[in-house]
Amino acid sequence: MLHSTMYHLKPILTSVGNPLTLARIHALLILTGSLSRTPHAPAHLIAAYSRLEDIPAARSVLRTTSRPSILAYNSLLIALSRCGSPHQVLSLYRHLLSVGRPLPDSSTFTVSLKACAQLSDLSSGEEVRSHADSLGYSRDLFVCSSLVNLYAKCGDMEGAAEVFDGMPKRDLVSWTTMVTGFVNARQPVEAIRAYRRMRLDGVEEDGIVMVGLARACAELGDTRMGRSVHGRLIRLGMRMDVVVETCLVDMYAKNGEMEAAGMIFDRMRCKNVVSWSALISGYTQNGLAGDALQKLIEMQDHGFQPDLVALVSTSSACSQIGFLKLGRSVHGFIMRRMELECILGTALMDMYSKCGSLSSARALFDRISSRDSVLWNAMIASYGVHGRGRDALSLFLEMKDSELGPDDVTFSSLLSAFSHSGLVKEGRYWFGLMKKEFGIEPEEKHYACMVDLLARAGHLEEAHRLVQSMVIEPGIGVWVALLSGCHNHKKLDLGESIAKKVLDLNPDDLGIYSLVSNVYAAARNWDKVVEVRRVMKKFRTRKVPGYSLVEVNGKLHGFLMEDKSHPQYEKIVEMLERLDREMRKLGYVARTEFVFHDLEEEVKERMLCSHSERLAIAFGLLNTGPGTRIVVIKNLRVCGDCHDATKFISMIVNREIVVRDSKRFHHFRDGVCSCGDYW
DNA sequence: CTAGGGTTAG
Numbered sequence: 001m002l003h004s005t006m007y008h009l010k011p012i013l014t015s016v017g018n019p020l021t022l023a024r025i026h027a028l029l030i031l032t033g034s035l036s037r038t039p040h041a042p043a044h045l046i047a048a049y050s051r052l053e054d055i056p057a058a059r060s061v062l063r064t065t066s067r068p069s070i071l072a073y074n075s076l077l078i079a080l081s082r083c084g085s086p087h088q089v090l091s092l093y094r095h096l097l098s099v100g101r102p103l104p105d106s107s108t109f110t111v112s113l114k115a116c117a118q119l120s121d122l123s124s125g126e127e128v129r130s131h132a133d134s135l136g137y138s139r140d141l142f143v144c145s146s147l148v149n150l151y152a153k154c155g156d157m158e159g160a161a162e163v164f165d166g167m168p169k170r171d172l173v174s175w176t177t178m179v180t181g182f183v184n185a186r187q188p189v190e191a192i193r194a195y196r197r198m199r200l201d202g203v204e205e206d207g208i209v210m211v212g213l214a215r216a217c218a219e220l221g222d223t224r225m226g227r228s229v230h231g232r233l234i235r236l237g238m239r240m241d242v243v244v245e246t247c248l249v250d251m252y253a254k255n256g257e258m259e260a261a262g263m264i265f266d267r268m269r270c271k272n273v274v275s276w277s278a279l280i281s282g283y284t285q286n287g288l289a290g291d292a293l294q295k296l297i298e299m300q301d302h303g304f305q306p307d308l309v310a311l312v313s314t315s316s317a318c319s320q321i322g323f324l325k326l327g328r329s330v331h332g333f334i335m336r337r338m339e340l341e342c343i344l345g346t347a348l349m350d351m352y353s354k355c356g357s358l359s360s361a362r363a364l365f366d367r368i369s370s371r372d373s374v375l376w377n378a379m380i381a382s383y384g385v386h387g388r389g390r391d392a393l394s395l396f397l398e399m400k401d402s403e404l405g406p407d408d409v410t411f412s413s414l415l416s417a418f419s420h421s422g423l424v425k426e427g428r429y430w431f432g433l434m435k436k437e438f439g440i441e442p443e444e445k446h447y448a449c450m451v452d453l454l455a456r457a458g459h460l461e462e463a464h465r466l467v468q469s470m471v472i473e474p475g476i477g478v479w480v481a482l483l484s485g486c487h488n489h490k491k492l493d494l495g496e497s498i499a500k501k502v503l504d505l506n507p508d509d510l511g512i513y514s515l516v517s518n519v520y521a522a523a524r525n526w527d528k529v530v531e532v533r534r535v536m537k538k539f540r541t542r543k544v545p546g547y548s549l550v551e552v553n554g555k556l557h558g559f560l561m562e563d564k565s566h567p568q569y570e571k572i573v574e575m576l577e578r579l580d581r582e583m584r585k586l587g588y589v590a591r592t593e594f595v596f597h598d599l600e601e602e603v604k605e606r607m608l609c610s611h612s613e614r615l616a617i618a619f620g621l622l623n624t625g626p627g628t629r630i631v632v633i634k635n636l637r638v639c640g641d642c643h644d645a646t647k648f649i650s651m652i653v654n655r656e657i658v659v660r661d662s663k664r665f666h667h668f669r670d671g672v673c674s675c676g677d678y679w
Numbered sequence: 680c681t682a683g684g685g686t687t688a689g
Contacts, residue, residue: 043681047681071680071681074681074682075681077682078681078682081682105681105682106681106682107680107681107682107683108682109682110681110682110683111681111682111683113683114682114683117683141683142681142682142683143682143683144683145683145684146682146683146684147683148683148684149683149684152684171683172684173683173684174683174684175684176683176684176685177683177684178684179684180684180685181684206684207685208684208685209684209685210685211684211685211686212684212685214686215685215686241685242686243685243686244685244686245686246685246686246687247685247686247687249686249687250686250687272686273687274686274687275686275687276687277686277687277688278686278687278688279687280687281687281688282687284688285688307687307688308687308688309687309688310687310688311688312687312688312689313687313688313689315688315689316688316689342689343688343689344688344689345689346688346689347688347689348689349689350689372689374689375689378689
């Protein structure tokens with residue numbers, strides 16, 4: 001009886017699903033002495049304990065075994081690896097190494113290398129490698145593919161390729177390692193090439209390689225190839241698991257096809273937190289903040305707590321629509337549960353800034369302990385869009401002296417901050433040092449900031465010379481910056497020639513056509529005005545409607561132009577008419593040039609009054625107490641007439657009014673705007 | 680006969 005138990009130890013231990021039964025068998029094995037006599041008994045027992053996720057018991061078996069076999073060690077190493085403890089894997093491996101016996105085998109090295117890869121610990125990995133080499137495992141398929149993975153995870157694709165190319169034979173797993181490695185190294189073209197080579201090698205694909213391929217398509221933004229990957233998965237009748245389907249959702253989302261992404265998501269039979277987060281981030285990244293928030297609620301209704309990624313996307317959705325109340329509650333949720341790490345910290349910082357609370361943004365920035373350059377750049381950019389160029393500069397100086405140092409994005413943020421604040425001297429100075437001191441080659445975006453800065457300040461010749469001095473071909477951003485400078489400063493000759501260049505570049509932005517049209521109109525070049533208007537007409541059908549959002553008492557209210565559907569519409573109009581009368585007494589004159597329709601002056605004036613930003617401001621004033629700050633978010637540029645009007649309104653009602661448009665923030669107070677009227 | 684390859688974010 002006992003003998004037969006020992007003989008069939010493995011099948012029995014494999015099937016034990018009950019801790020108590022296992023403990024009884026364990027006791028029996030000790031009592032009969034078969035634990036020490038049967039060669040692989042400790043290994044099987046350790047495996048049995050680890051299947052029940054009882055790592056301490058598994059450990060104690062190894063500890064109490066007098067001369068454990070390598071299989072016993074491997075069982076525990078595999079158990080530790082499976083429960084996600086790479087540090088413990090490595091320390092057990094080192095223990096084994098220090099004891100000197102038993103000798104490690106291929107599995108030992110494979111599991112240990114996996115742990116190194118998970119930790120991105122290249123130097124430990126190379127120690128394991130030389131140990132494996134010395135014991136003759138340098139051509140082992142498993143050891144080699146683990147090594148390929150190690151180098152890939154550490155971002156060294158050359159190292160990975162070197163091991164890969166030297167392998168005696170390659171299988172699906174090692175090919176997949178290369179494909180995925182290239183994707184992670186942001187070399188999607190190489191990833192696809194590796195997949196093709198694999199197919200030419202006669203290796204059949206499975207779902208896991210296809211995940212890599214789908215991600216490569218997402219990274220490339222190649223919708224057609226993405227669809228063909230999807231089609232191939234279906235044609236080959238591959239088992240679609242959560243991971244594969246989540247990748248497809250993400251791929252379609254990244255290619256801007258949210259309908260397709262949503263459809264695949266809805267049809268998924270099994271969803272996890274990651275699938276939900278992928279969907280939510282898809283909506284956010286496509287500018288569909290409302291859908292993102294809707295899905296966040298649905299996710300919780302389905303019993304999933306949002307993870308870090310979902311919270312990042314939620315914060316970003318709040319930023320888009322100025323939903324401070326919800327953004328704050330995400331912040332609170334985090335503070336109660338976890339340490340504020342860098343990525344979510346950046347998203348929350350950005351949320352406070354974009355919701356108009358620059359001081360909260362800075363307070364959050366100061367609380368994040370491990371700051372990376374994305375966070376620094378985002379904080380500098382926040383100062384910039386709020387028109388706080390000097391604060392941007394002093395933060396930049398702090399960053400410059402930190403270990404990180406500025407990068408190309410830092411300089412865009414800084415130069416754009418200067419241009420929003422009119423800090424011309426500072427702009428010239430730091431733009432000059434950018435290449436000389438920091439070795440950062442100026443790109444189109446940097447030139448666009450500089451041209452904008454100079455042109456706004458009226459230094460049009462200097463701006464023009466800068467454009468002409470560019471080594472790279474100036475793009476539309478640079479020309480538009482120069483053109484709007486010409487328009488503001490009535491440099492009509494230069495303006496007309498730049499307008500032509502802008503038109504030749506076929507802009508896809510209606511705002512640019514209005515600018516061009518206005519330049520031609522100012523130069524009395526009516527033929528050209530007619531021509532541009534004709535192009536604009538084609539756009540009108542697919543023009544983005546202007547809307548404004550305002551948060552009142554924690555609820556978000558949206559307004560479209562001439563939005564009569566709003567329950568308080570009558571009261572809003574009444575308010576605006578009253579304000580209009582007072583504004584006129586103070587010297588306000590309607591600037592009807594901001595209406596791009598051919599209408600009677602009076603009709604134009606009424607249209608200006610029904611701009612969405614005005615409705616939102618009036619609604620805010622009607623529904624908040626005296627002294628409350630009003631924050632309005634507008635999706636397009638704020639109209640110049642509304643800008644003027646808001647200055648007057650801020651004075652009449654004695655309120656601080658903050659308007660965020662597609663470019664920057666305008667802080668209105670006591671009849672003055674922080675942007676100095678250069679919007 | 681065990682081990683190696685996979686999903687979401689600022």
